[in-house]
Amino acid sequence: MVTRRDFTAGLAAGAAATTLPLPSQAARYRGPNVVLIRFGGGVRRYETIDEDGTYAPYTRKVLAKRGVLIPNMRIDKLEGGNTSHAEGTLNLLTGRYNAYRDAGSKFLQDRLEPTEPTLFEYLRHSYDIPSHEALLINGEDRPQEEFFTYGIHGHYGIDFRSEMLSLHRFKLYKFARHLEEGGLAEDARLAAEQQLSELLAKDAREIAPEQSDPIQRFWAKWREHYGDDGFRNPRGDRLLTELALWAIRDLKPRLMMVNYQDPDYVHWGNASHYTRAIAIIDDGIRQVVEALDRDEHYRNNTVIVITPDCGRDANPLMSVPFQHHFNSGESRAVWALVLGRGVRQDRVFDREVDQTAIAATLAEVMGLRAERSEGDVLSGVFT
Numbered sequence: 001m002v003t004r005r006d007f008t009a010g011l012a013a014g015a016a017a018t019t020l021p022l023p024s025q026a027a028r029y030r031g032p033n034v035v036l037i038r039f040g041g042g043v044r045r046y047e048t049i050d051e052d053g054t055y056a057p058y059t060r061k062v063l064a065k066r067g068v069l070i071p072n073m074r075i076d077k078l079e080g081g082n083t084s085h086a087e088g089t090l091n092l093l094t095g096r097y098n099a100y101r102d103a104g105s106k107f108l109q110d111r112l113e114p115t116e117p118t119l120f121e122y123l124r125h126s127y128d129i130p131s132h133e134a135l136l137i138n139g140e141d142r143p144q145e146e147f148f149t150y151g152i153h154g155h156y157g158i159d160f161r162s163e164m165l166s167l168h169r170f171k172l173y174k175f176a177r178h179l180e181e182g183g184l185a186e187d188a189r190l191a192a193e194q195q196l197s198e199l200l201a202k203d204a205r206e207i208a209p210e211q212s213d214p215i216q217r218f219w220a221k222w223r224e225h226y227g228d229d230g231f232r233n234p235r236g237d238r239l240l241t242e243l244a245l246w247a248i249r250d251l252k253p254r255l256m257m258v259n260y261q262d263p264d265y266v267h268w269g270n271a272s273h274y275t276r277a278i279a280i281i282d283d284g285i286r287q288v289v290e291a292l293d294r295d296e297h298y299r300n301n302t303v304i305v306i307t308p309d310c311g312r313d314a315n316p317l318m319s320v321p322f323q324h325h326f327n328s329g330e331s332r333a334v335w336a337l338v339l340g341r342g343v344r345q346d347r348v349f350d351r352e353v354d355q356t357a358i359a360a361t362l363a364e365v366m367g368l369r370a371e372r373s374e375g376d377v378l379s380g381v382f383t
């Protein structure tokens with residue numbers, strides 16, 4: 001029996017062989033820029049892209065007119081697959097399923113690292129792009145997602161890593177500066193040392209690269225603006241929006257992924273936390289898109305993809321509703337909105353599409369040979 005994976009793998013291999021030229025090593029990249037927005041923390045179609053049910057009116061009613069809405073994207077039901085946030089994110093970044101492993105850590109239970117190249121690595125492997133122009137923006141309470149900046153695949157890996165903006169990374173910067181600047185009382189110095197070593201211990205990999213100079217300058221500016229105490233900067237997904245806006249202004253990433261996550265608080269709270277979080281992401285998307293539209297570097301030279309990491313169960317009879325870990329049909333039901341340079345406008349893509357198509361399609365957009373991706377290239381969304 002030919003499975004979907006075999007089938008799409010064959011397609012991707014065929015496409016790579018026939019239509020994608022290998023860009024010359026270290027060529028200059030001219031675009032389009034890509035902004036991949038994870039409408040994350042697991043969302044259902046009903047509260048996001050259903051016209052009646054949506055809590056994301058900007059995304060559904062304004063932005064969808066500028067692109068192609070793919071309402072029927074699925075996460076394949078795979079043996080051993082888990083429908084969750086880190087897993088879905090790595091499906092999006094590698095164009096494969098189960099392309100991760102738990103590397104084990106004393107400090108974290110579910111630390112996943114990619115075992116196949118990510119889009120960031122493909123991009124930096126093909127083009128001369130500094131690490132800060134391949135950028136991940138992560139939430140503060142998902143340190144298990146701090147490990148997506150590079151995978152362990154032999155031909156790629158750390159030399160082609162992305163940089164990451166997150167509160168975790170800011171704290172790494174901040175405590176290192178505190179110690180460097182000196183002048184701390186003995187107990188404050190010990191506390192800063194303690195904090196820094198705890199933060200460093202969260203990445204148990206043998207080589208944990210320093211944040212690059214442009215990223216350190218970014219944090220210096222951030223610290224000057226928001227101070228050290230952590231009380232003045234926005235929190236939760238609003239923080240991710242703020243980091244994305246600063247990145248657009250100051251770092252000009254060629255590929256940026258924003259990992260929104262707060263709808264996931266529904267695990268612990270009630271449904272209103274979930275719907276409010278969707279509205280906050282929607283407003284963040286509006287701010288990010290408006291910033292891209294205003295900016296010379298991005299205007300008319302950017303492709304934007306908005307897509308969830310995973311869905312959520314819809315069964316109201318379950319004792320704990322809104323879960324997503326059980327590989328159910330609803331937790332595998334996602335969607336995508338694609339817009340920007342070369343993308344059709346005001347269309348709905350009526351075929352069922354697989355989640356792995358995102359990486360394959362973005363690789364095609366950026367002229368990369370994502371040879372390990374198993375997804376289909378969605379050529380139908382382009383003009």
Ligand SMILES: [Zn+2]
Pocket residue numbers: 041042084085264267324
């Ligand atoms: Zn969750």
